Amino acid sequence: MPNISKRGxxxxxxxxRKLVPFAEAAKKRGVHIYHLNIGQPxxxxxxxxxxxxxxxxxxxxxxxxxxxxxxxxKKLVQYYDRFEIKVSYEDIIVTTGGSxxxxxxxxxxxxxxxxxxxxxxxxxxxxxxxxxxxxxLVPVTAHISNGYALPPIEEFEKLITPKTKGILICxxxxxxxxxxxxxxxxxxxxxxxxxxxxxxxDEVYREFCYEGHxxxxxxxxxxxxxHAIIFDSISKRYSACGARIGAIVSKNKEVMATAMKYAxxxxxxxxxxxxxAEATLDVPNSYLExxxxxxxxxxxxxxxxxxxxxxxxxPSPKGAFYAFVQLPIDDAERFxxxxxxxxxxxxxxxxxxxxTGFYVTEGLGKQEVRMAYVLNKEDLSKxxxxxxxxxxxxxxxx
Amino acid sequence: MPNISKRGxxxxxxxxRKLVPFAEAAKKRGVHIYHLNIGQPxxxxxxxxxxxxxxxxxxxxxxxxxxxxxxxxKKLVQYYDRFEIKVSYEDIIVTTGGSxxxxxxxxxxxxxxxxxxxxxxxxxxxxxxxxxxxxxLVPVTAHISNGYALPPIEEFEKLITPKTKGILICxxxxxxxxxxxxxxxxxxxxxxxxxxxxxxxDEVYREFCYEGHxxxxxxxxxxxxxHAIIFDSISKRYSACGARIGAIVSKNKEVMATAMKYAxxxxxxxxxxxxxAEATLDVPNSYLExxxxxxxxxxxxxxxxxxxxxxxxxPSPKGAFYAFVQLPIDDAERFxxxxxxxxxxxxxxxxxxxxTGFYVTEGLGKQEVRMAYVLNKEDLSKxxxxxxxxxxxxxxxx
Numbered sequence: 001m002p003n004i005s006k007r008g009x010x011x012x013x014x015x016x017r018k019l020v021p022f023a024e025a026a027k028k029r030g031v032h033i034y035h036l037n038i039g040q041p042x043x044x045x046x047x048x049x050x051x052x053x054x055x056x057x058x059x060x061x062x063x064x065x066x067x068x069x070x071x072x073x074k075k076l077v078q079y080y081d082r083f084e085i086k087v088s089y090e091d092i093i094v095t096t097g098g099s100x101x102x103x104x105x106x107x108x109x110x111x112x113x114x115x116x117x118x119x120x121x122x123x124x125x126x127x128x129x130x131x132x133x134x135x136x137l138v139p140v141t142a143h144i145s146n147g148y149a150l151p152p153i154e155e156f157e158k159l160i161t162p163k164t165k166g167i168l169i170c171x172x173x174x175x176x177x178x179x180x181x182x183x184x185x186x187x188x189x190x191x192x193x194x195x196x197x198x199x200x201x202d203e204v205y206r207e208f209c210y211e212g213h214x215x216x217x218x219x220x221x222x223x224x225x226x227h228a229i230i231f232d233s234i235s236k237r238y239s240a241c242g243a244r245i246g247a248i249v250s251k252n253k254e255v256m257a258t259a260m261k262y263a264x265x266x267x268x269x270x271x272x273x274x275x276x277a278e279a280t281l282d283v284p285n286s287y288l289e290x291x292x293x294x295x296x297x298x299x300x301x302x303x304x305x306x307x308x309x310x311x312x313x314x315p316s317p318k319g320a321f322y323a324f325v326q327l328p329i330d331d332a333e334r335f336x337x338x339x340x341x342x343x344x345x346x347x348x349x350x351x352x353x354x355x356t357g358f359y360v361t362e363g364l365g366k367q368e369v370r371m372a373y374v375l376n377k378e379d380l381s382k383x384x385x386x387x388x389x390x391x392x393x394x395x396x397x398x
Numbered sequence: 399m400p401n402i403s404k405r406g407x408x409x410x411x412x413x414x415r416k417l418v419p420f421a422e423a424a425k426k427r428g429v430h431i432y433h434l435n436i437g438q439p440x441x442x443x444x445x446x447x448x449x450x451x452x453x454x455x456x457x458x459x460x461x462x463x464x465x466x467x468x469x470x471x472k473k474l475v476q477y478y479d480r481f482e483i484k485v486s487y488e489d490i491i492v493t494t495g496g497s498x499x500x501x502x503x504x505x506x507x508x509x510x511x512x513x514x515x516x517x518x519x520x521x522x523x524x525x526x527x528x529x530x531x532x533x534x535l536v537p538v539t540a541h542i543s544n545g546y547a548l549p550p551i552e553e554f555e556k557l558i559t560p561k562t563k564g565i566l567i568c569x570x571x572x573x574x575x576x577x578x579x580x581x582x583x584x585x586x587x588x589x590x591x592x593x594x595x596x597x598x599x600d601e602v603y604r605e606f607c608y609e610g611h612x613x614x615x616x617x618x619x620x621x622x623x624x625h626a627i628i629f630d631s632i633s634k635r636y637s638a639c640g641a642r643i644g645a646i647v648s649k650n651k652e653v654m655a656t657a658m659k660y661a662x663x664x665x666x667x668x669x670x671x672x673x674x675a676e677a678t679l680d681v682p683n684s685y686l687e688x689x690x691x692x693x694x695x696x697x698x699x700x701x702x703x704x705x706x707x708x709x710x711x712x713p714s715p716k717g718a719f720y721a722f723v724q725l726p727i728d729d730a731e732r733f734x735x736x737x738x739x740x741x742x743x744x745x746x747x748x749x750x751x752x753x754t755g756f757y758v759t760e761g762l763g764k765q766e767v768r769m770a771y772v773l774n775k776e777d778l779s780k781x782x783x784x785x786x787x788x789x790x791x792x793x794x795x796x
């Protein structure tokens with residue numbers, strides 16, 4: 001029997017995936033699970049956009065241009081303009097989800113063995129793309145004490161080696177919900193210019209900035225045209241995670257020409273979903289406004305409930321729809337498993353993502369969990385009831 | 399300005415892509431182009447399947463299971479059973495096109511620097527996935543003299559090194575249209591068992607086998623369960639190239655578990671297109687029968703016309719919808735460019751894929767072109783008129 005690849009066997013099982021069998025067993029026992037573990041919103045995809053797909057007279061589901069429909073890219077230019085991001089349609093390649101945008105960015109800018117500095121905790125799937133690209137993610141640790149703000153820029157500077165090709169941020173952040181301030185982004189700008197690095201910014205939660213804060217794209221920073229690459233997706237803003245439509249956007253022509261070669265090798269992003277994506281750009285603003293009000297309400301409920309729990313530390317996230325929370329527990333993986341295996345309250349329990357999966361540095365995240373507030377307020381409140389009760393009786397409480 | 403990756407800059411521009419600007423210029427001059435250069439069929443996607451998408455009451459375009467809808471995978475089991483391919487739904491991961499199936503196969507089974515032996519000419523995009531995976535494609539040359547049959551197995555044996563992890567075939571073949579005989583597949587089986595290699599088979603043209611020939615999947619070969627991995631796609635059989643729904647199928651549990659990790663990193667294959675794909679399995683057989691009759695008619699027309707042209711050598715392809723043809727010309731890239739730039743007949747010309755792009759071995763394919771018979775017979779006949787006239791006046795005729 002031939003051996004599988006070493007790179008394949010080196011991918012650790014994700015802490016969330018490890019919980020899945022326990023969640024399935026809990027369901028079989030009749031326990032209801034409040035899923036705060038994944039970023040799959042319960043908000044409806046805009047029906048007007050879905051109707052465009054349904055009313056399409058498409059007869060052949062053909063390949064699109066490898067960079068995506070030109071009509072869609074031209075409309076995206078106007079969309080970005082609303083955020084004062086000035087790009088042309090040739091600065092955009094439509095990708096199969098934000099996932100593929102990340103992959104194209106990695107492949108186009110980094111070689112095997114190159115390093116990318118990433119503030120941790122970070123979106124766990126970055127590990128998968130790093131594995132595919134054979135690159136190393138070098139973590140710089142953000143801390144709960146200041147709400148996972150950008151670590152001091154000197155910490156980045158210390159990690160720069162001849163192998164370093166760039167810095168990757170997620171803004172607003174998954175899993176922290178942290179929204180970078182202009183000053184933080186300017187520090188990143190200065191360091192990438194100084195060391196001639198790329199700055200990658202995953203900006204898929206752009207619309208979700210709370211408490212009057214505004215999103216600042218790295219594409220708006222002066223002097224960064226050749227350095228800045230953004231990853232985007234319609235998954236979250238239009239609750240269309242399964243569409244698999246994202247984009248890589250950069251004004252660096254060489255990067256885009258290279259990403260285009262990888263785009264051509266996989267032929268085309270999904271055609272049906274591109275029709276949906278293009279139609280989302282005509283969805284009335286009220287859709288995003290309502291979604292925003294809903295998420296903001298959930299956010300406030302979640303923070304209020306968590307901050308009232310003894311021993312729980314919950315910074316107030318200003319963006320996205322996640323909270324990264326410290327609990328008075330011995331071990332997040334054990335606790336999350338125990339919630340599914342040994343606990344229920346009113347025949348329900350809660351599923352969360354253990355913090356360890358979001359760190360590279362060994363030993364970090366053991367008291368942290370990520371919660372995605374993707375449930376309606378009533379369910380979210382019940383999920384918090386479960387958590388509150390669980391923390392009272394968990395044997396590993398600290 | 400930071401440098402792009404070496405791997406990105408090392409991808410050569412594909413000979414087809416190089417022709418695109420000339421095709422655009424020809425169109426601007428008012429010249430009609432018969433496109434035989436890409437495998438985008440003109441056959442309609444089954445309307446009954448498209449209607450299932452249109453009539454769906456889906457409200458949230460959510461992530462699917464990373465391996466694809468379980469319902470779809472279970473129906474695929476029955477589909478494969480029709481070809482006497484016995485698999486369970488757990489042996490199937492739904493992928494974003496056949497493209498992603500190839501990528502997952504490469505990543506799961508080969509490490510960087512490992513080698514995969516491939517009969518050439520081969521599907522040019524294999525190069526892109528080899529680049530992404532950092533592996534080396536080692537060509538073994540098939541020849542037009544026997545219609546691009548499997549090269550002698552000794553030729554494979556000579557190329558096996560400690561780095562060799564597998565053999566990749568495309569059956570029926572893109573670009574050759576060659577359909578491997580049972581004896582050829584058995585030789586491949588014996589060699590992969592002998593040397594403990596994987597055997598990858600790209601079988602996306604399974605339905606297109608002509609002259610009464612039957613398709614034999616490598617998954618039907620005895621003793622190959624741990625070695626055989628197939629790549630599949632609905633793109634060609636249901637004329638749904640833009641759906642981007644494929645599959646990787648193997649009975650090797652370790653390979654599938656590893657492919658699943660890569661599948662999880664990219665979250666989900668496209669949801670809307672999976673609805674379409676699942677619905678194709680209920681499309682009446684008459685759809686495929688009619689498509690088959692149509693392609694077979696085109697194939698016969700194409701061969702007849704080509705074989706009647708002086709100096710043209712066209713083996714009779716038994717599968718897929720391509721012919722790989724030798725022309726009496728000095729250089730295929732030059733000829734294909736000349737057709738777009740300097741030639742027209744009745745205000746039309748023909749676009750084909752130069753043979754060089756399908757070979758790794760330098761210097762091969764200079765007199766060959768790939769033609770995809772994806773146009774209706776009337777257009778195909780006019781395309782042949784153009785080619786016939788062009789060969790009479792081409793300055794580089796040999």
